[in-house]
Amino acid sequence: MEMTQSNLSSKEIITACGMCYVGCGVKVQVDNGVVVNIEGNPDNPQNRGKMCAKGKAVFMTHYNPNRVKAPMKRTNPEKGYGVDPGWVEITWDEAIDTIVAQLERIRDKPSKFWVYAWEVIGDNNFWFPQLGIAFGSPHCGVATSPTCGKAIHPVEFFSGGGFHQAPDLHYSNYCILVGTQFGVASRSSFNHNVLDMAEARSRGMKLVVIDPVGGHAASKADEWIPIRPGTDTALANSMLHVLLNELHIYDEPFLKHRTNAAYLVGQDGLYIRDAATNEPQIHDARDGKVKTHNDPSLTDPSLSGTYDVHGQQGRTCFDLLREHVAKYSPETTEKITTIPAATVRRITREFGEAARVGETICIDGVDLPLRPASVDWARGTQGHKHGFHNCWPLKLVNIVVGAVNVPGGILSTGAAGDFPHHWWPEGGTDGMLEHGGAIMHGFSHAKAFPGRAPATPNRMDIGELFPLASHFQTLLPITLENPPAYGLSEEDKIEVLLHSPTNPVLGSWGDPKKVEKLLTSLRFIFGFAVEINEMTLFDDIVLPFPSSLERYDFNCGTAQNNLGPCGQDDFCWTVRQPAIEAVTSIRHPQEVIQEIAERLGILDGLYRLLNHTYGLKKEYALQSGTRYRVTEFIDRAVRSWFGEEHSLDWFREHNVLRHPKSVDVAYINPFLKARIPVYLEHFVTKGKQLKAVVDQLGLDWDLSDYQPLSDWRPCQSYDAMGKGEYDLIAVHFKLPYVYGSYGNENPWIDEVCEATDAYKILLNAAVGKAKGIANGDSVWLQSPVHKVRATVKLTECIHPQVVGIGGHFGHFAPGMPISRGKGISFNALLPTDLDHIDKISTALDHCVQVKVYK
């Protein structure tokens, strides 16, 4: 039939983007069954009609001619890089028969099952791990990167109450970004925050970016300050020193009443506790008595001084902090960070003055502290040998001026809410913030207080030896090499892996030889796939994954879950719905998971977990013995959460449900019935407990990071400078149009990357000149574990000791003909062993010594 404008079937579907974890609201134009355009949905507060290049390009991923559209099995039992799996298409019955048989084989040893669930978020981020839990495995991970979340989530849950942090750009006048491109090139809620950042800057907010790479964020900043990688602890301690000891700018009432700054500490580094209640004690300046932190008569906690408590000399946490950071004068740390002392003093003074300590603001009739200054940090500061302590004192800079969860300060994402149900952070042990808030029920907070008890491992990732860490998957290439070294049995090694359609080979670990060894050590791997990427090459069974344009998800992104926009922007819930129907050979993974669970006899357990995770009310809970279409599940979920009137049909039509945020939900700290720390007393205890366990195992671990106040310690790359063959440090940075390695095969994204030199490595122009390297030269880039050809882009916008590498490129899978051979994989340069792992957070050190030569 000849197609004309009048008979063209045209429709617009309101749904959510799926090209990264944010889940922006979009409107998809479908003409005659073909997606022809995508626009941002202006009614969705997550992105307010804005889109990024990735989202605009989504239908090129959907229409990728190399997409996996039917189950496949490998016919070549040999595995490894460069090995052709010999794929043949199979039926779903054969695929599931094979998977179930493999899981039946390890039924009595369920810890041999490993679920890698991060899936560029949707419901399967929750469904996949629940299958593993119901099966009985401890190895069910909802994390992928060897840096992401390693420090931010533990820190946030005990010092903010939420999952992540974000500067309050609505009121901020001074924002320092350290090792992050928040509001410019990265992070959730990306498109929302980009607009907030632009508005804040046009309002006059000063933006200071401290980063080895003068990238996208620096290009928008008032000031870019290059810093030597892995030296953020020194910078932060210097800023604390200037604030506390030189300028005497700090929020005294906040520190007294809302932190543990006044808690008394004995010679052993532990709180001095009340003999009867075991509660920490405080000196009350009003009556000169020492009393417990929760004593109703406590009026004026002493921030400074030494007090006799039953013969023990107790010093305040605040004094200990102030004394500790005095070691870090800007002149001292200049030699470490390369940031001039005068610059540190200036930005600290500007920050301290901008914080306007003591001022208040009235919002919606509620008087709140106003602290329009914040320091934000993320991936760049986390990915280090001492990643936790590289980050924590940066948070402390905000805390000492009271700029935490108040207007203008640093805010916690997803910490509290009153719609569709109530969630709120709560205090606990020692009166401190212990229980973070989260809208979803079914996972534990990745919190670091009070910490778990260290124990002899039975997890193959030795998570028991990291009692303060949030996830442990990063350790598997190391620990599976030699389980007996950690008290584990070779016989208990993981054998079966279920993975999501992301690409952990390029993004989850380091040294590619170790990654290959890890994956070839597994007897059976089944995974969902959009395309045959480097991870899929190791699969035994590949299952097709519906694209975000043909998929349903109740949870369509972190922006509506735990990484939403901060401040008083509306809460919103969106359901992802298909713009077009998938071919019949593609099934919704939720339905596949149910079938596998039923065949294994664990469907009831799976439902128990899902009902809890989603908080489904009794009448909407998944019922024993029934299998559900994905639409039935989502219909139950939305009606359970939002009432009968908000069925799936309602969301199909309207898609976006908004709810205004009250002041207390937006700015929780003044309403929080818990204190936040300036001194990490429990690190002392956990360090001692851990030492006893590692000693028993015969492990020679340096546990010096288990200390209550942060000290700077060098990464190996720092020590390597000038001592041997390496003279540069490679670091990674994010690009606003690339999310991990997901989407690299998209031709439009590839075009943007080509046009912006994203595939090139950045080298300081003066360094290049000295080495005889010109712009566009092909060079060898060599780390201690990997050597690769790269193309150089010379720039003045990079620290002279640094090589900058963006994105997650370096694809080699035959199923990725567009992206194959372009750019390099940064992670492949990283030594992967326990000497490069942060003993607090399990972060893999992401600054690596390299040399560049022709």
Added chain:
Amino acid sequence: MNLTPAVQANVAVRVTFMGGLHAVTGQRELQMTFPQGATVADLLASLSKRYGDAFTCRVFSSPGKLEHTILIFVDGEHIKGRGGLAATLGNSEVEVIMLPMYAGG
């Protein structure tokens, strides 16, 4: 309270372990009997005795306080709604689950 199977034991409890606890107990399910009026706390005390410190240190963050990674359901209902550790057991199905932590990215 005598928690071992005994003459006066009169409630039968089937315990199911999910998540990381199977690796500690080595069992997916366990049949136990308790005296009338026994609670979840009694059940956990009995399990601690049976499986030792490896169980106790993973389930409790301090005496009487469950680790935040632990979920317990009695007859399909979260114990939070039944009085927590004081929840009474009948002839019950008890699920003891160790959850992973949620950390993204």
